[in-house]
Amino acid sequence: MSYRNQFIWQRAVQLAINCYKFTRLFPQSELYGLTSQIRRSSVSVASNIAEGYGRRSKPEYIQFLHIALGSLRELDTQLIIAKEVDLADKDLFTPVLNEVEEMQSILVATLNKLKG
Numbered sequence: 001m002s003y004r005n006q007f008i009w010q011r012a013v014q015l016a017i018n019c020y021k022f023t024r025l026f027p028q029s030e031l032y033g034l035t036s037q038i039r040r041s042s043v044s045v046a047s048n049i050a051e052g053y054g055r056r057s058k059p060e061y062i063q064f065l066h067i068a069l070g071s072l073r074e075l076d077t078q079l080i081i082a083k084e085v086d087l088a089d090k091d092l093f094t095p096v097l098n099e100v101e102e103m104q105s106i107l108v109a110t111l112n113k114l115k116g
Contacts, residue, residue: 003050003054006049006053008106008107009046009049009050009053011106012046012049013046014099015045015046015100015103016045018095018099019042022038022088022092022096023035023038023039025088027087030082034078034082034087037074037078038075038078038079038082041071041072041078042071042075044068044074045075045103046068048064048065048067048068049068051064052064052067058114062114062115065107065111065114069107069111072100072104072107075100076097076100076101079100083097
């Protein structure tokens with residue numbers, strides 16, 4: 001089975017797509033600031049899930065899932081900062097932040113299942 005068939009990877013890709021679409025609303029002056037950081041960290045989540053899935057052992061996969069979780073927490077922090085400095089309408093942040101929280105729950109549950 002391919003990593004592309006994995007629910008966790010599919011959700012992470014959708015999160016990255018949503019972050020790209022959302023950051024289009026940010027001012028052009030932020031293109032090399034929070035826009036770029038949010039996009040990179042969201043892509044990193046899906047990328048690390050994919051890379052870990054292709055590794056030879058379960059411990060390596062777990063390690064990459066932890067890296068993905070770290071990227072997800074970076075993303076959460078960046079979104080909160082962007083919200084607080086008014087880079088977009090505050091109400092627009094809620095769906096994206098909720099998606100980040102759901103992805104975190106999925107990642108933690110997957111890690112717990114793999115470790116157990």
